[in-house]
Every structure is written in C-alpha cells, then in structure tokens.
Amino acid sequence: MGEASVAVNPAAVIAKKKLTTSFRRKGIMIALLSGLLYGFYTAFMTLGMSKGIWTQWYGENSGLSTFAVMYLLGALGAATTDSCSAVWAITIAVIRGRFGDFLRCIKTKPGMVMVTAAVIGGPLASTAYVVGLQLAGSIVVPIAALCPAVGAILGKLLFKQELNSRMMLGIAICFAASFMIGSTGIGDNVPDNLLLGLFFGFIAAVCWGIEGCVCGYGTSLIDPEIGITIRQVTAGISNLFILVPLFGFISHVDSFGMVVQSFTNPEAIIWFALAGLSAYLTFMYWYKGNAMCGAALGMSCNGTFSFWGPFCCWIILGVMFGYEGWAMPPIAWAAALIMIIGIFIISMNPMDLFKNNEEKIA
Template sequence: MSIRSLSNSYVDSLSAEMLKKQLDATFFKKGVLIAVLSGMCYGLYTAFMTLGMTKGVWAYWYGNNSVFLSAFVVTYMLGALGSAVNDSMSALWALGHAGLKGKLGDFIRCLRTKPGRIMMLAAAIGGPISSAAYVIGIQLAGSIAVPISALCPAIGAVLARILFKQKLNSRMLLGIFICVFAGFIISTTAVGQDAPEGRLLGIMIALIAAFGWGLEGCVAGYSSTLIDYEIGITIRQCTSGLGNLCVLLPIFAFIGNEPLTLGFQLFGKALTSSAIFFFIISGFFALFAYGLWYKGNSMCGTALGMACNGMFSFWGPFFCWIILGVFAGLEGWALPPIAWVAAIIMALGIFIIADNPLKFIRHCHRINLKGDHR
C-alpha cells in the first residue's frame, strides 16, 4: 500500500472519529435542551389548567353563588376534577399523537407486558394521587405550591436509598439539604399577612404531590428504559385520566358523603363549559411536560434530565405570574421576592442532587473544545 493510501485512510479514520464526537456532542446538547423544555411545558400546563379553573362553570362553582356544593367538594373534589379533566385531555392528545405515528398497536401490546404494567402502577401513583394533590395545593396556596412539589427529585433520591439501596453520597445529601432549606423558606411565606386563607394547608398538600412524584420516578425508572417514551407517556396519561375520573372522584364523593355519581356529573359539566378550551391547551403542554422529560432523560442521562426538568420550580411560578397575573389580571399570583430566591435555590439543589456541577461544566467545556476543532 502506498504512503498516499495510508495517509488517506488515516484522514478518513480521523474524520469519522471527529464526526462521531460531533454527533455525540450535538445529541447531548439536544437532550439538555429537550429536558429544559419539559420543565417549561410543566409551568405552562400548570398556568393554563389553573386559568381554566377560574372560567366558565368553574367560576360559578368557586364563587359565592355555588350554594349547592359543600365546602368539602369545593376544596378537594373540584381540585381532583381539574386534574381529571386536564389528564383526560392530555390522554386524548397522547392517543392522537400515537395514532399519527402508527403506534397505537404498540400501545395496546405494551399494556400486557411487565414494563407496561409497571408504568401503569407508576401512573396510578403519580397521576390520581399526586396530580390531584398538586392541583388542590395550587388552589389553596397559589403558585407557591409549585416549588414545594418540585421537591420530588430530592424525595425520589431518599426513596431510592430506602427502597432500592441506592447510595446517597455527600453531594446528593448537600443537594437534599439545600432543597429542604429552600422549602422551609418558601413555607415561611405561608404565614405572612398577605397570605391567602389555607396557604399553609396547600403547601402541606403539595408535599403529598412531591412524595408521589418522587415515588413514581423510582417505580417508572425501570419501565422507561424498556418502553418507547411516546408509548410510555400514552400509558401514563391514559391511566392517570381514568384513575382520576373512575377512582379518585368517587372516593372523594364517598368521603364527603356525596352521591358517588357526583364526580361524573361535574365532569360532564366541565367538558361542556367554555373553560374546556384552556384545559385542551393545558393537556397539550402536560403531554410534552412528561414526554419531553422521558426523551431528554434518554439523551442526556436521567440524572441531568431530572435536574433540567426540576427547573419547573421556577417556570411554574413564572408562567402563573405571566398568564394568570399579568394577562388574565387575577390577583394573588405574584410571589414575594424571597419566594423567587428560594425557588432558584431549590432548582440549584435539584441540580446538585442529579449531577456534579463541576463534572457537568467540564463536560460542556470539552464539548465546546471539540466544536472548536471541527
């Protein structure tokens, strides 16, 4: 073989290696961007769902004219109903998306598999229980419940240590401490003079959502590695929507000594209300809040994807303030400055739990250096 041929082979090999590094760097950066977008979609779905619960028949239910609904129904059952309507709309979006991709057959087949059943279990934990607690927390405490529910990565890390014996190193313990400290700062604002009635209770209920989502992350971790994320999110949203409607609402009706069919009656009125437009939008963003999280995790790693998604502790209050406070002109959606600072501190704590910041910076630096030599 001639020297020229050897030289050409070496150049081709070097070019292939550089191309692979370029593709890896692009794939990683895209995964980070997708995970960040998932957190933003989470904030948007929160804002539009909450806005929908102030319009149409919801305004009547929550208003002074709602004499036919008990205080228990208004406080708790309507929150579960809002979650049921949102998740049902999201399930329809998911089924439509799966149909367009030709994956409905895969969706049905996955329901009969072990990973599919585990995903349904995870959805039952994070859907009817956590989603309803999240909505009720927002109704009672306002957008301040969002960063409290964002404690789920910290709770998930602790549960993973208890359930699966996963190690908690000093970095993760530091991140958990930062999150708990930030949550304490946020909770202190619940007793201020301008705090709405029931804010402290709303924060406590939001902690239930954080616990449920943390447990869901532990349970769903296994299934999400074996199921296409688009199939997984379809299973999750359908399970959550049906669970809210057929299980949680009748349970709340029973607890409140109401007719068991009350939830279905309210659900029908909510579907025919003009406010359904906002739930259609919130369901769309809810689909991508979870779907992009699954996809981002597969591209940049679960730890980093969880950290980027956990930024909804900031995006939730931000979009609630923009959409509900600024554009809709509703009062009570502006957070005190200390709560904004605490939300950002909590996002930092979530990031520290998920990944080593110094390692992440070095990784990004290497990617930029490789990009300079392309």
C-alpha cells in the same frame, strides 16, 4: 501472523465529537423545554378552573360543602386535565401507528409497573397538586419540585440506590429552599390556607417521587412514547372513574353531572385541552431529553419547572388575565432558583461539566 492495524482519521474523530456535542446540546434544550411546558400545564389547568361553570362551583352560592370545594373540585380539575392529556396521547399514537404497541405493552409486566406508577402520580399526586394550587397559589410549585429530592431518598430506602454526600448536599439545599418558601406563610398578609396548600404541595412531591422510582424500571423496558401513553391514559381513567366518584359520594354530590359539565363547558375546556397537551409534551420531552443528554442532566433541566411554574402562572393568570394573587414574593423567587441548584447537585456532579470541557480541549 501479522497484526492488523487500523488508521484513525483525525477529521473523523473531530466530526464525531462535534456530532456528539451537538446531540447532547440538543438534548439539554429539549429537557429545558419540558420544564417550561410544565409551567404552561400548571397555568392553563388553573385558568380552566377559573372559567365558565367553575366560577359557579367556587362561588359562595354553589351549594357545595367545604370538603367538596377543596377535594372534589381539585380531583375533577386533575381528572379533566389528565383525560384531555390521555386523548392527546392516544390520538398521537394512532397517527404515528403506535396504538397497537400501546395495547400490547400495557398487558406486560413493565406495562403494569407503569400503570401502578400512573395511579400514584395521577389520582394522588395530581389532585394534591391541584388542591395545593387552589389553596396557596403558584408558591406551591417549588414545593412540588422537591420530587427529585424525595425520589433520591426513596430510591435509597426502597431500592438501595446510591445516596452519596453530594446528593445529600443537594437534598439539604432543596429542603432549605422549601423552608424559605414556607417562611412566607409567617405573617399577617398571607392567605389563610397557605400552610395547608404547601402541605398538599409536599404530598404531591412525595407521590411524584414514588412514581419516579417506580417508572425507572418501567421506562427502561418500554419505549418512552408508549410508556407515557400508558401513564396518561391510566391517570385519566383512574382520576375520572375512581377518585372523582369517591369524593362525589362522600360529598353527596352528583359527580357524574359535574364531569359532564366540566367537559362540555366551552369557556373552560379549551384551557384544559391546552393543559392536557402541555402535560403530554412535558413528559415526552423529559424522557427524550434524558435519552439525549443523560438522565442526570435531563432531570436537572426538567427541575427548572420550580421557576417556570410560578413564572407562567404570573404571566398568564396575573398579567394577561388580570387575576390577583399570582405574584410571588422575592424570597420565593430566590428559593425557586436555589432549589434548581439543589436539584442539579442531586442529579449530577457539577465537576463533570468541567471534565467534559477539558476532554473537548484535549
């Protein structure tokens, strides 16, 4: 019985390689875009919290306690942004005919895993992130960008995932960069609450690192678009109906009335709506980019938000709207870039890029 032979068309092989390379390159661009959009999310949310009714709440004659100003307003800002993001997510799901899929998936075990992750990344991480921004400014963003490093450590401790010497080197680089940023808190000409703000930024990084570990399971079984919709809706609801009322009760403040004012204030809500859209898109493009260029490289590209966050805040809040205090010292800019390198090393072996190039040449 003769053996069947299949002729290989060299032109077809070359065309396939070009298509694969183009697909991967497009994925890298999408993943980079997710990092940029995270910067806009940060800037627009912060801008919304400095407009309209928010200027009264942060004013000296607001009648709010220190606890309410720090925690209740931080939770309310995160809740408003997450709720706007949830509205965007549901609207897009309805337009695309995916709302039924969302309702079915949220009842499943992977769907509940996503809900759990959203509770950690929504009320806890988002509020800590907002509080940190209000206390210390955009310098908090690179600290929050430690989440991939934290996720790698937690993945090893909780799920026995690989943590080799290369990844440990990347983690060390990330934490060295965070200490460089923290060193800006040593001196006389710094905000009084800088170190406290950096602490809350680190809390956000830990919570997002936990969310990343948990979401790895959920998104492996659920379509990313549906998974993101579950996440945003859960984060919005849990922030709005759990954390804000809790802080309002502790502060003896009418949190319901403040929520109504936050959503109906025309000067502020437009910026929260833009922040919500940016938040939805940054998660969407992160998952899409990971699918196209690989999770490791996608994570590295998304980690550029440690640079884009402060940059967008500086451009929008500092340059365009003239708010003071959004410029970062040179050491913080350098640390943000160093942290991107550390994230890249955690996510993938840089030598793989040279191997890919060698394969293309061969």
